[in-house]
Amino acid sequence: MTGRGRHRPRPSGAAVARTGRGGPGRVRAGPELFEDGIRTAGRTGTRARDRDMAVRSTCGPGRARQSGVLSVPPATLGPMSDRWALAPAEDGGAELVPLGPDGLPSGPVVREPDLAAAVRSRPGVTRWVWRSTAGVYPRLLAAGARVERCYDIEAAELLLLGHEGRSGEPRSAAAALARLRGGPVPPDPPQRSAEPGAQSPLFEPRPVHVPLERLVEVYADQQRRHDAAEHPGRMRLLTASESAGMLVAAEMNAAGLPWRADVHRELLHDLLGERYAGGGEPRRLAELTDEVSAAFGRRVRPDLPADVVKAFAQAGVKVRSTRRWEIAKVDHPAVKPLLEYKKLYRIWVAHGWSWLQDWVRDGRFRPEYLVGGTASGRWVTNGGGALQIPKVIRRAVVADPGWRLVVADADQLEPRVLAAISRDPALMDVAGRASDLYQEVSERAFSGNRDRAKIAVLGAVYGQTAGDGLKNLAALRRRFPRAVAYVDEAARAGEEGRLVRTWLGRTCPPAAGTGGTADEEAGIPQDEPAPAEGDGEGDGDQERGPGYASSGSRARGRFTRNFVVQGSAADWALLMLAALRRACAGMAAELVFFQHDEVIVHCPAEEADAVAAAIREAGDLAGRLTFGETPVRFPFTTAVVECYADAK
Numbered sequence: 001m002t003g004r005g006r007h008r009p010r011p012s013g014a015a016v017a018r019t020g021r022g023g024p025g026r027v028r029a030g031p032e033l034f035e036d037g038i039r040t041a042g043r044t045g046t047r048a049r050d051r052d053m054a055v056r057s058t059c060g061p062g063r064a065r066q067s068g069v070l071s072v073p074p075a076t077l078g079p080m081s082d083r084w085a086l087a088p089a090e091d092g093g094a095e096l097v098p099l100g101p102d103g104l105p106s107g108p109v110v111r112e113p114d115l116a117a118a119v120r121s122r123p124g125v126t127r128w129v130w131r132s133t134a135g136v137y138p139r140l141l142a143a144g145a146r147v148e149r150c151y152d153i154e155a156a157e158l159l160l161l162g163h164e165g166r167s168g169e170p171r172s173a174a175a176a177l178a179r180l181r182g183g184p185v186p187p188d189p190p191q192r193s194a195e196p197g198a199q200s201p202l203f204e205p206r207p208v209h210v211p212l213e214r215l216v217e218v219y220a221d222q223q224r225r226h227d228a229a230e231h232p233g234r235m236r237l238l239t240a241s242e243s244a245g246m247l248v249a250a251e252m253n254a255a256g257l258p259w260r261a262d263v264h265r266e267l268l269h270d271l272l273g274e275r276y277a278g279g280g281e282p283r284r285l286a287e288l289t290d291e292v293s294a295a296f297g298r299r300v301r302p303d304l305p306a307d308v309v310k311a312f313a314q315a316g317v318k319v320r321s322t323r324r325w326e327i328a329k330v331d332h333p334a335v336k337p338l339l340e341y342k343k344l345y346r347i348w349v350a351h352g353w354s355w356l357q358d359w360v361r362d363g364r365f366r367p368e369y370l371v372g373g374t375a376s377g378r379w380v381t382n383g384g385g386a387l388q389i390p391k392v393i394r395r396a397v398v399a400d401p402g403w404r405l406v407v408a409d410a411d412q413l414e415p416r417v418l419a420a421i422s423r424d425p426a427l428m429d430v431a432g433r434a435s436d437l438y439q440e441v442s443e444r445a446f447s448g449n450r451d452r453a454k455i456a457v458l459g460a461v462y463g464q465t466a467g468d469g470l471k472n473l474a475a476l477r478r479r480f481p482r483a484v485a486y487v488d489e490a491a492r493a494g495e496e497g498r499l500v501r502t503w504l505g506r507t508c509p510p511a512a513g514t515g516g517t518a519d520e521e522a523g524i525p526q527d528e529p530a531p532a533e534g535d536g537e538g539d540g541d542q543e544r545g546p547g548y549a550s551s552g553s554r555a556r557g558r559f560t561r562n563f564v565v566q567g568s569a570a571d572w573a574l575l576m577l578a579a580l581r582r583a584c585a586g587m588a589a590e591l592v593f594f595q596h597d598e599v600i601v602h603c604p605a606e607e608a609d610a611v612a613a614a615i616r617e618a619g620d621l622a623g624r625l626t627f628g629e630t631p632v633r634f635p636f637t638t639a640v641v642e643c644y645a646d647a648k
Helices: 045-059 115-120 133-142 153-163 173-181 212-227 232-255 261-272 283-296 305-314 335-351 353-359 413-422 425-431 437-445 450-462 469-479 481-495 553-586 605-627
Strands: 083-088 094-098 110-112 127-130 150-152 403-410 590-595 598-604 636-641
Touching: 083 115, 083 133, 083 212, 094 115, 094 212, 110 115, 115 133, 127 133, 127 212, 133 150, 133 232, 150 153, 150 232, 153 173, 153 212, 153 232, 173 212, 212 232, 232 553, 232 590, 261 283, 261 335, 261 353, 283 305, 283 335, 335 353, 403 605, 413 425, 413 437, 413 450, 413 481, 413 553, 413 605, 425 437, 425 481, 437 450, 437 469, 450 469, 450 481, 450 553, 469 481, 481 553, 553 590, 553 598, 553 605, 598 605, 605 636
Parallel strands: 083 127, 127 150
Antiparallel strands: 083 094, 094 110, 403 598, 403 636, 590 598
16 A cells, blocks of 8 residues: 555465564574585684574575475475575476585476475475576565575676676676586676666566576586685675675565655655646746856756856856865855755656656555675665665655664774774774774874864775875874774775775776766766765765776775775675574564665564664674674664654
């Protein structure tokens, strides 16, 4: 239902039973094989339990199965195995085969007429190996079947290629098979259409078919390639958590972010005024266009940057662009209406009436998340503007009646990650507290001046040396030498063209790459922030592709300096999401939104406290799983609200 109607009924079937093995809201470790049968030996105590938990927590919740769910007698299921490879068939069925410890078949291929029934009838399978989660899991979810864990072959191929210094090569299963057999490598199919209804699925490009037997060959080869990685255990954890992220992304798309279309329409009317016939700009934008033109003394189109730059030049003001942070410094009567126009224009284009019609159905906004969509591993979305929702539009994100939104932001995540990966004793001590990290740094290095401390820390992470940047960095280096040396070495390695990796092993692509804020939301107008100077929590927290500003070595060095921190934060976030997913398995709560270091869980009001506690536990567990034994803490600022906008 739309508006504040009842929450959608859950699909029937044992596969979605919410009884989780650890009980509601608890993230519990247990003795289990680590990543595809490779037992992590020689570990005891909390760390061992946490690492043993990696397979569970990175690959989904344990969901209790009710009796009577098997669609075929147990004797017909084939050999017992904790891992099965699966390939869906075009007729709605599936081919399956059990796998042995080496990743190769341990029994015959089984053909089943129904994909979801094939999965439900094998409750003992702890990991499903398939070509692509995006190509399989939505079909299972639509049929009411969920899986605990999976191994996404194409996601793993992308990570392994990068680790091997082969970024940019096709990552499809067909390409991996061709490389394995020495044949011609087919290109990857293009990304499918972003906008809903833009193109019929009948005309979407289809991947090259790979038979199940050949798919298993690729999987087995990937297991050998994991063994050859610089840190095999970390690399296995990375590919496992990336696969877990794929499950989370698909489930968030299926659940959808609660969205009140009526509230959204009211907001648009209040902000933009009436819509004119013919699809032209709404009233308020037309009024602001008139104000801008009057200030310049001639007709100016504020939606055309070249026209605005030319108008300023004619007025004797030189500007290089129409970015907000640049023109805000200009003393001219056109600036105020121009800034207001830019803000409202972006809302109209990115989240206006057309967006509402295209993207919101039955009271839910369902973006398509692309796990690891940027070089550093951060997620993006395939259209929809999910990662660019203006605060004013967040008023439309409203929980169902009797439900709440638990909104959690990881506090000062990147500086804490820097402490964990650099192993700087002083910075780990600072980051081992839940208090304001920048204030703690200021007490040690900047005589209590928090602003200087923040500028210095962000300058170290982002390579900012303008103004007092060098002086602040020198002070930081004296107190936290290993932390600064860590990012300095990452920058130096990038400048020299060496491979640079996150803590778990995600590898920076070569200098000729893509990335950046514009890639996060294709088709969404971007108003690029000012260069990071530490004047705001989010300033500079943007990804630049290597060589974006220039193709020179220094540009790549600036990118790799930040890559090791931002990418390792993305490593942590994957494990946090996976642990939280498992913790929510015993509740009605559902993950509905994720962005970099922010997560939203939609839950009944009575579960809100348990969810908030589960988020904190998931963050702590992710820290231990990702970075090992370290005093660094990863606290959250959590708000329990009915409306998303009230959380900020």
